[in-house]
Amino acid sequence: MSSKLGIGILGCGNISAAYMRLAPLFKGIEVRACADINEAAAKARAEEFDLRAETVDGLLAAADIDIIVNLTIPSAHFEVSRKILEAGKHVYSEKPFVLGVEEGAALAEIARSRGLRVGSAPDTFLGGAHQLARHLVDSNAVGKVTSGTCFVQSPGMEMWHPNPDFFFKPGGGPILDLGPYYVSNLVQLLGPVKRVTAMSSSASEERTITSEPRFGEKIKVETPTTIHAVMQFHSGAQVTYCASWDVWQHGHSNMELYGREGTLHVPDPNFFGGEVRMTEKGNFVNIAQDWAHPFSKANDRGHANYRTAGLADMALAILENRPHRCSLEFSLHVVDVMTSILAAGENGQVLDIGTTCERPEALPPEAAKDLLAV
Numbered sequence: 001m002s003s004k005l006g007i008g009i010l011g012c013g014n015i016s017a018a019y020m021r022l023a024p025l026f027k028g029i030e031v032r033a034c035a036d037i038n039e040a041a042a043k044a045r046a047e048e049f050d051l052r053a054e055t056v057d058g059l060l061a062a063a064d065i066d067i068i069v070n071l072t073i074p075s076a077h078f079e080v081s082r083k084i085l086e087a088g089k090h091v092y093s094e095k096p097f098v099l100g101v102e103e104g105a106a107l108a109e110i111a112r113s114r115g116l117r118v119g120s121a122p123d124t125f126l127g128g129a130h131q132l133a134r135h136l137v138d139s140n141a142v143g144k145v146t147s148g149t150c151f152v153q154s155p156g157m158e159m160w161h162p163n164p165d166f167f168f169k170p171g172g173g174p175i176l177d178l179g180p181y182y183v184s185n186l187v188q189l190l191g192p193v194k195r196v197t198a199m200s201s202s203a204s205e206e207r208t209i210t211s212e213p214r215f216g217e218k219i220k221v222e223t224p225t226t227i228h229a230v231m232q233f234h235s236g237a238q239v240t241y242c243a244s245w246d247v248w249q250h251g252h253s254n255m256e257l258y259g260r261e262g263t264l265h266v267p268d269p270n271f272f273g274g275e276v277r278m279t280e281k282g283n284f285v286n287i288a289q290d291w292a293h294p295f296s297k298a299n300d301r302g303h304a305n306y307r308t309a310g311l312a313d314m315a316l317a318i319l320e321n322r323p324h325r326c327s328l329e330f331s332l333h334v335v336d337v338m339t340s341i342l343a344a345g346e347n348g349q350v351l352d353i354g355t356t357c358e359r360p361e362a363l364p365p366e367a368a369k370d371l372l373a374v
Contacts, residue, residue: 011071026312120331123310127272128296142259151252185269200224200345203246273304
């Protein structure tokens with residue numbers, strides 16, 4: 001078997017450039033072709049990154065493509081991933097890979113019957129900062145984690161994205177768009193979620209685009225833009241999670257975990273790096289002297305950015321016949337948690353989570369180095 005799997009990119013919008021730019025950092029993968037329903041967009045990306053432009057059907061049929069990365073909009077993820085699997089190829093999807101548990105179960109059945117893998121972003125929880133937090137939790141550095149808080153709040157996406165409509169439709173909103181980063185990191189740190197409750201609202205019925213090229217256009221808001229939730233984990237921990245696109249400024253930390261022996265301050269799980277801080281009781285201590293994780297190093301425009309780490313881990317897992325970390329089971333549990341939060345937010349009910357998963361295997365520094373091509 002080849003030491004590399006051929007990668008095709010389906011969807012050539014904003015995020016595709018990051019995958020194409022960063023994939024060469026990793027073993028096990030080689031991006032070879034791209035496609036988009038807008039064939040001009042595919043040709044432009046192909047020229048930019050020296051790839052082969054394909055039609056969508058051509059990419060699905062390409063003999064040199066083993067994994068197709070699904071970068072379409074969230075509402076199309078399920079149907080596109082289904083077609084990829086039915087074409088006999090593994091699929092790695094941008095988040096959220098489906099918008100409901102039934103869709104995820106359907107993909108799981110197709111993948112199982114054909115001996116294929118499904119993986120999903122985000123992979124930021126594999127970053128050096130979050131793996132240090134994982135190491136500290138696993139080594140009981142702050143004692144048993146009993147509670148925590150998460151905040152991801154901003155004025156909204158219409159201020160910077162050129163086509164922000166989908167953010168405000170069902171399948172978007174701050175829970176399904178940003179929640180994957182936060183919930184994935186919490187599950188890899190604390191294990192699966194047992195039940196949730198929530199309240200939700202929207203500050204306005206429409207938003208005004210202030211980015212180019214559609215400055216001044218109005219967008220109808222069709223999904224909640226402020227959600228306050230509480231998650232109870234099987235471990236016993238209870239975490240408050242507030243996600244909003246109706247907040248101009250706030251002073252909350254991104255993520256804090258409270259243990260019996262101290263507090264863990266975890267940086268924004270939307271990124272791979274950042275500063276992890278810890279207290280013993282109430283006093284801050286130095287924790288990172290011996291943690292030389294390669295996914296903490298600034299490598300992309302002054303930041304630690306190792307997007308495609310999850311894709312590379314999946315490719316190597318296929319080649320090595322082992323589980324991959326950004327797995328369908330893990331990602332489906334995260335989707336279940338997020339969609340349950342949205343359902344609970346409609347009337348403030350408490351909902352049990354029907355799925356579960358194993359925590360992904362930790363990625364300590366040496367294991368991370370093994371993913372890198374150099």
